[in-house]
Amino acid sequence: MFDHPLFDKYRFEDIPLDRDIFLMDEVWVAEYEKSLVTVFEGGTYENVGYISYAAARSVSVSALELSWYPNIHTRFHEVRISLPREQFVTCVGCDNYDEKPHIFIKSGWLDNLYLRSYSVFALVDAIGVKAALESGSLTRDKLLRLRDQIDVVAKRYPNISFISFADSVLLKSNWSVGTFDSDITYTYEPEIFIHLISELQSLYRDILGLRIYVILTQGSNEYYHDSLLHISSTNNHISLNSLGLPFAQLKSIEEAARAALRDKLHDPAEIYMDANFFHSLSFAFEFKKDSCGRNTYREPLMDQRGSYYFSDCQTMLENLRKAEL
DSSP: OOTTTTTTEEEEEGGGGSSSSEEEEEHHHHHHHHHOOOOOOOOOOOOOOOOOOEEEEESSSSSEEOOOOSSSSSSOOEEEEEGGGGGGGEEEEEEGGEEEEEEEEEEHHHHHHHSEEEEEEEEEEESSOOOOOOOTTTOHHHHHHHHHHHHHHHHTTEEEEEEEEESSEEEEEEEEEEOOOOSOOOOOOOOHHHHHHHHHHHHHHIIOOEEEEEEEEEEOOOSOOSSSOOEEEOOOEEEOOOSSSHHHHHHHHHHHHHHHHTTTTOOOOEEEEEEEHHHHBBOTTTTTTTEEEEEEOTTTTOOEEEEEEEEEHHHHHHOHHHHHH
């Protein structure tokens, strides 16, 4: 397979990093080879199969870390995923014909990539809770009012789960990519979280007299097709149907932001967003993304450091495409 000398063949550990590559189902291997050999022999190229846009970021003994782009048409949507070595079939390209490396992957894994669910996660935290407790201004009555009003807000956002404490809220929403030949569709709408944050800001300010900050991220969810929450029949066990990794990522961004504030690297902000979440937002074309602050953080389980952006809620709202508000 791929014996023609014009093919560039890559071992798993030699897949080029930080450049455009394509993912393809293994079922297209023979047709893809035949199509390119026809071109090498002076014939006309015929399109074969379907490609997924990606870029390899790092490789280990057991897995290839990829940036996968499920949507490059209506937004710049990047998701970090891991391709296990056992799901890899082969990788070929042809620099002489400007043919980017194609990674052929076992069918079941690639199908699952499109049909499984993913999640957006957010951590909302109140500022100045210790001082409010010491002054006696954080009363039980206020906390009950806050809880009741979060109920009201949650009713308007049925596709987002709310896990609240007295001074913080965990948010989670599932989304899917889907395919043209399935009943699963692309449902990623991160802008709704910016709007929701604005509402929560008003609640905490009006009821508790406190400001909040929010950390946001998005990515894989190992509970592929489960509901937002699991609540046991005895109502004393709640599962977020997620690994702890996304929350480790939220906490890592929070720790990096706290360290940056201590070291006076940047001022406090209302919203801290993982770079992939930030870039996936549908901003107005005239908005300059580099006007927002940026810093790095230790991304859990990744070889490379991640980045987060920070800004205020009003700036985010004002610069989203109007159709997204």
